[in-house]
Amino acid sequence: MAGGPSTVPLAAAVSEVGGLGFLATGYRTADAVTEDLAALTIATSRPFGLNVFVPSGAPADPQAVQAYAQRLAAAGLPAGEARFDDDAFEEKVALLARARPAVVSFAFGLPPAAAVAELQEAGIAVWITVTTPAEAAAAAEAGADALVAQGAEAGGHRGGFDGGEPGDLGLLALLQLCETAAEGVPLVATGGIMTGRAIAAVLAAGAAAAALGTAFMRAPEAGTSAAQRTALASDRPTAITRAFTGRPARGIVNAFMRDHDGAAPVAYPEVHHLTSPARAAARERGDAEGFNLWAGQAHGLATAEPAGALVERLAADARAALSEATAAAARGGA
Amino acid sequence: MAGGPSTVPLAAAVSEVGGLGFLATGYRTADAVTEDLAALTIATSRPFGLNVFVPSGAPADPQAVQAYAQRLAAAGLPAGEARFDDDAFEEKVALLARARPAVVSFAFGLPPAAAVAELQEAGIAVWITVTTPAEAAAAAEAGADALVAQGAEAGGHRGGFDGGEPGDLGLLALLQLCETAAEGVPLVATGGIMTGRAIAAVLAAGAAAAALGTAFMRAPEAGTSAAQRTALASDRPTAITRAFTGRPARGIVNAFMRDHDGAAPVAYPEVHHLTSPARAAARERGDAEGFNLWAGQAHGLATAEPAGALVERLAADARAALSEATAAAARGGA
Numbered sequence: 001m002a003g004g005p006s007t008v009p010l011a012a013a014v015s016e017v018g019g020l021g022f023l024a025t026g027y028r029t030a031d032a033v034t035e036d037l038a039a040l041t042i043a044t045s046r047p048f049g050l051n052v053f054v055p056s057g058a059p060a061d062p063q064a065v066q067a068y069a070q071r072l073a074a075a076g077l078p079a080g081e082a083r084f085d086d087d088a089f090e091e092k093v094a095l096l097a098r099a100r101p102a103v104v105s106f107a108f109g110l111p112p113a114a115a116v117a118e119l120q121e122a123g124i125a126v127w128i129t130v131t132t133p134a135e136a137a138a139a140a141e142a143g144a145d146a147l148v149a150q151g152a153e154a155g156g157h158r159g160g161f162d163g164g165e166p167g168d169l170g171l172l173a174l175l176q177l178c179e180t181a182a183e184g185v186p187l188v189a190t191g192g193i194m195t196g197r198a199i200a201a202v203l204a205a206g207a208a209a210a211a212l213g214t215a216f217m218r219a220p221e222a223g224t225s226a227a228q229r230t231a232l233a234s235d236r237p238t239a240i241t242r243a244f245t246g247r248p249a250r251g252i253v254n255a256f257m258r259d260h261d262g263a264a265p266v267a268y269p270e271v272h273h274l275t276s277p278a279r280a281a282a283r284e285r286g287d288a289e290g291f292n293l294w295a296g297q298a299h300g301l302a303t304a305e306p307a308g309a310l311v312e313r314l315a316a317d318a319r320a321a322l323s324e325a326t327a328a329a330a331r332g333g334a
Numbered sequence: 335m336a337g338g339p340s341t342v343p344l345a346a347a348v349s350e351v352g353g354l355g356f357l358a359t360g361y362r363t364a365d366a367v368t369e370d371l372a373a374l375t376i377a378t379s380r381p382f383g384l385n386v387f388v389p390s391g392a393p394a395d396p397q398a399v400q401a402y403a404q405r406l407a408a409a410g411l412p413a414g415e416a417r418f419d420d421d422a423f424e425e426k427v428a429l430l431a432r433a434r435p436a437v438v439s440f441a442f443g444l445p446p447a448a449a450v451a452e453l454q455e456a457g458i459a460v461w462i463t464v465t466t467p468a469e470a471a472a473a474a475e476a477g478a479d480a481l482v483a484q485g486a487e488a489g490g491h492r493g494g495f496d497g498g499e500p501g502d503l504g505l506l507a508l509l510q511l512c513e514t515a516a517e518g519v520p521l522v523a524t525g526g527i528m529t530g531r532a533i534a535a536v537l538a539a540g541a542a543a544a545a546l547g548t549a550f551m552r553a554p555e556a557g558t559s560a561a562q563r564t565a566l567a568s569d570r571p572t573a574i575t576r577a578f579t580g581r582p583a584r585g586i587v588n589a590f591m592r593d594h595d596g597a598a599p600v601a602y603p604e605v606h607h608l609t610s611p612a613r614a615a616a617r618e619r620g621d622a623e624g625f626n627l628w629a630g631q632a633h634g635l636a637t638a639e640p641a642g643a644l645v646e647r648l649a650a651d652a653r654a655a656l657s658e659a660t661a662a663a664a665r666g667g668a
Contacts, residue, residue, distance in 0.1 A: 133569065133634075151504055151506070152486075152504055153503070153504035153506065153507045168573075168631075169487070169526075169631050169632075170485055170486055170487035170504035170505055170506070170525065170526055170631060171504055171505075171506055172485070172487065172504070172505055172506055172525075172526050172527065172532050172535055172536075172632075173487045173526035173528075173630070173631040173632040175531075175532075175535075176526070176528055176529050176531065176532050176632050176635055177632055177634065177635065179529075179531070180635070191504065191506075192503075192504055192506050192507035192510070193506065194507075194510055195510050195513075197509075197510065197513070197538065197539045197540045198506050198509075198510050198539055200538035200539065200659070200663075201506055201509075201535040201536065201538045201539035202506075202535065203538070203659040203662065203663060204531065204534035204535045204537070204538040204655050204656055204659040205531045205532055205534065205535035205655070206531045206655065235467065239502075296507070297502075297503050297504060297507040298503075298506075298507040298510050298511055300511065301510055301511065301514070318663060319660075319663045319664065321538050321539070321540065322538055322656065322659050322660040322663050323660055325534070325537040325538040325656050326653075326656040326657055326660045328537065329534075329537060329652060329653045329656050330653065
């Protein structure tokens with residue numbers, strides 16, 4: 001939920017009712033993350049986590065980026081500098097090791113062994129996002145305390161290791177395969193989970209917990225833009241695209257995606273920076289056809305409830321769903 | 335499981351232990367289905383179901399089919415007659431109405447109202463396969479007794495209404511959306527379900543039952559070819575393609591799929607008939623690169639257990655998973 005929706009009040013509201021609130025560090029400076037952490041520590045004394053993007057290994061092909069930049073310029077879009085950076089990875093890891101949140105989760109790859117060690121030595125649980133059994137095995141081997149198993153239903157970026165060929169497994173298939181590939185490592189299930197019943201489902205599938213993103217994007221505490229809130233409340237279809245950032249991500253299909261998806265290179269974060277001004281301008285003028293409307297496949301079920309009330313309702317619904325299914329199975333309903 | 339894997343002994347073995355065995359009628363003549371039904375009625379006195387393909391509304395563009403035929407011919411492949419037919423739809427519905435199995439399920443579209451009425455008047459439950467909430471709403475409106483909610487994880491053909499743009503929802507997303515779109519109509523969950531835990535998951539998600547296909551394809555009772563059994567036992571990736579039949583279907587990625595996927599038209603059953611001899615020849619010579627290796631995303635978890643033992647193990651595992659998750663949630667684990 002980097003890039004807007006993730007806020008300190010949202011994470012705090014989730015943690016305050018016994019959930020594990022998460023704060024995104026992506027696209028933010030180390031100083032901004034330090035400020036966020038200070039604010040979150042004031043807002044809640046409960047455990048919370050932060051998510052960090054593992055940097056790409058190397059810059060993308062400059063010619064491919066340049067060709068895409070020319071295409072967007074020809075469409076009349078303002079452009080940002082298509083630079084390669086590591087999103088201040090080492091500074092963020094160092095400051096998190098000092099701040100000692102309960103959890104640091106990683107997306108976009110296997111974090112360096114030194115980062116894992118630094119965080120774990122500080123008593124922080126390290127979670128790694130995986131989208132395939134092979135990634136799960138590698139993350140388990142790297143000593144992850146838990147794996148965030150991200151199904152293809154998920155909104156926003158595919159969090160796995162490969163920005164070119166992202167994992168396409170549905171969440172239930174992934175959970176079953178990870179159980180074998182990374183035996184004994186707890187799984188945090190994510191992707192398309194919008195209801196208490198779906199939380200119950202992933203727990204029954206063996207996950208230790210469920211992680212929800214899109215479900216919170218219409219909450220008043222979220223920083224989601226008005227145009228995106230409207231789109232989330234519709235039943236518009238989603239698709240996975242590199243058009244906005246150069247890395248595959250799921251969003252509601254709109255004109256920008258349709259116009260540029262086929263031409264977008266594998267080039268993260270270059271394309272993210274390149275399209276940033278055009279996306280900000282569209283967001284600002286409320287034009288839902290011109291920026292990334294990240295959303296999971298079941299986004300139409302997102303509600304505008306306050307985050308704390310949502311967590312409490314989902315937890316109660318999940319417990320009820322499990323009891324009901326257990327009773328039905330005992331009667332022979334399975 | 336039409337086209338080989340579905341057999342009378344497989345359906346009978348499932349029904350005999352209290353499952354609901356299914357027999358495919360696709361690609362079979364009405365006479366062959368009549369013989370199958372007679373054999374199945376002898377093999378088990380328990381309830382079973384049969385699956386029927388709803389015919390496409392109209393033949394595909396002949397030029398597109400011809401272009402694809404030329405491509406395959408250029409690759410040296412033997413060709414069948416790319417004919418349009420309705421797979422003996424009306425004869426099959428009529429004979430099923432007389433035979434009165436417990437369930438008739440439909441794939442590839444909304445069956446005509448007359449067919450639904452004829453079967454229901456004979457006391458047969460009518461199930462309709464859906465892959466989107468819109469299809470679910472239409473099937474509910476058509477009076478379906480249950481909806482087979484097929485997630486994108488599923489092996490074989492996408493069973494929804496649209497052969498051009500198939501539904502891409504993961505199973506858990508689909509179940510949540512169908513609960514709203516077709517309130518009150520029981521859901522049979524299918525797609526990527528290979529373990530008792532996954533069965534538990536879909537029951538917790540609110541499904542009335544789970545339907546498994548790939549999980550049975552290595553069973554000794556299945557008619558699965560030797561080359562496909564070997565491929566199923568691997569961790570080879572799957573993808574959705576029209577290359578083999580002109581309708582999107584998920585199979586293990588192989589040379590035929592890679593070579594022809596991009597060129598395959600929306601043309602079912604024409605392309606099915608066109609490629610039939612090439613596929614049969616490859617299957618015969620054990621060449622897994624030359625025919626359709628239908629498989630769900632988690633196919634690597636399929637076992638070679640006898641079907642009855644598999645059903646009993648999965649049911650016990652599902653009950654255990656539900657009890658475990660319910661107990662964990664009561665302890666606050668959710």
